[in-house]
Amino acid sequence: MYAAYAARFDTDSPLAALAVGERPDPAPQDPDWVTVQVRASSLNHHDLWSLRGVGLTEARLPMILGCDAAGVDPDGNEVVVYPVVADPTDPRGVSILSENHPGTFAERVAVPRANLVPLPAGMPFTDAACLPTAWLTAWRMLTTRGRIDQADAVLVQGAGGGVATAAVALAVASGKRVYATSRDAGKRERIEALGATALEPGARLPERVDVVIETVGAATFDHSMKSAAPGARIVVSGATAGYEPKVNLRRVFAMQLEILGSSMGTPGELADLLAFCVAREVRPVIDTVYGFSQVEEAFARLESGEVFGKVVLDHTK
Ligand SMILES: NC(=O)c1ccc[n+]([C@@H]2O[C@H](COP(=O)([O-])OP(=O)(O)OC[C@H]3O[C@@H](n4cnc5c(N)ncnc54)[C@H](OP(=O)(O)O)[C@@H]3O)[C@@H](O)[C@H]2O)c1
Numbered sequence: 158m159y160a161a162y163a164a165r166f167d168t169d170s171p172l173a174a175l176a177v178g179e180r181p182d183p184a185p186q187d188p189d190w191v192t193v194q195v196r197a198s199s200l201n202h203h204d205l206w207s208l209r210g211v212g213l214t215e216a217r218l219p220m221i222l223g224c225d226a227a228g229v230d231p232d233g234n235e236v237v238v239y240p241v242v243a244d245p246t247d248p249r250g251v252s253i254l255s256e257n258h259p260g261t262f263a264e265r266v267a268v269p270r271a272n273l274v275p276l277p278a279g280m281p282f283t284d285a286a287c288l289p290t291a292w293l294t295a296w297r298m299l300t301t302r303g304r305i306d307q308a309d310a311v312l313v314q315g316a317g318g319g320v321a322t323a324a325v326a327l328a329v330a331s332g333k334r335v336y337a338t339s340r341d342a343g344k345r346e347r348i349e350a351l352g353a354t355a356l357e358p359g360a361r362l363p364e365r366v367d368v369v370i371e372t373v374g375a376a377t378f379d380h381s382m383k384s385a386a387p388g389a390r391i392v393v394s395g396a397t398a399g400y401e402p403k404v405n406l407r408r409v410f411a412m413q414l415e416i417l418g419s420s421m422g423t424p425g426e427l428a429d430l431l432a433f434c435v436a437r438e439v440r441p442v443i444d445t446v447y448g449f450s451q452v453e454e455a456f457a458r459l460e461s462g463e464v465f466g467k468v469v470l471d472h473t474k
Pocket of ligand 1: 200201202203206290291294314315316317318319320321338339340341344358372373376377394395396397398419420421459462464466
């Protein structure tokens with residue numbers, strides 16, 4: 158089958174490590190696994206990390222990339238694929254598709270049947286394919302970890318990214334006052350169109366916030382700390398711009414801040430997210446939809462850093 162995969166690692170030029178071509182069909186691990194015909198998938202920063210050799214080992218190469226998919230199961234049901242798989246070989250006890258098991262940038266992907274979540278009626282495959290990683294991560298950061306129900310105001314850093322645009326859209330749909338930073342004036346305009354107040358990185362907010370959504374890391378963390386109200390939750394799920402920010406511990410204890418890690422979400426949280434999107438008529442923020450045959454262009458788009466929202470692959474084209 159046709160697939161996009163990491164053939165090797167390249168720290169500086171991850172796109173040079175991307176290969177496209179024929180790979181063997183995925184082999185279901187045991188009778189509880191099924192093969193899904195992929196109709197749409199979406200890219201995540203995770204795929205670029207994989208091409209750089211972060212989270213993947215040489216022994217796993219070649220590895221089909223991709224965490225997100227929506228498609229059709231062997232019984233003809235339209236499904237969204239939850240990408241986290243129990244994995245005793247991994248220190249976390251779990252792995253994400255494309256780490257230890259072949260990913261979704263292929264005609265077919267094998268997953269445990271329990272990982273299939275029904276596609277809500279009327280939701281396009283290309284919308285659904287945005288939700289299982291970036292949107293689920295944002296959902297868990299806001300709800301389970303950030304306790305947004307107890308918040309009035311939310312700050313989202315690096316707001317052009319896949320997780321960040323999801324956090325902006327979901328926090329706005331939850332009725333909160335939302336502030337979002339982006340380095341790019343064009344992205345700031347688009348953030349305003351989503352219903353948030355857009356700011357330059359580091360700008361003083363008109364008020365302190367109860368929840369901060371952090372995926373940028375070292376470049377924005379000091380601003381996140383300074384923007385936090387007493388008792389605020391600073392929720393971290395990524396560090397695109399560096400893992401080692403300086404942290405003023407005095408501010409942490411004096412303001413009684415919570416700095417919380419968050420990763421992905423549960424199948425139940427994915428079902429809740431799908432239901433929320435349907436009920437509040439929230440549609441994923443999509444930067445570009447490429448045909449599957451244009452997967453290399455899609456990767457170049459993600460790597461450009463110019464994206465606003467998700468880069469999606471339509472596997473029917
Ligand atoms: N733990 C998990 O479960 C989980 C799940 C998904 C993602 N992640 C992580 O979260 C991060 C974001 O993922 P994504 O897929 O949303 O990535 P993405 O779509 O590539 O977005 C990254 C965003 O970070 C901002 N950024 C990058 N470099 C920056 C810098 N030097 N200064 C300020 N802002 C910068 C940019 O925002 P602007 O251009 O708007 O400034 C960019 O749009 C990644 O590190 C990823 O690995 C973790």
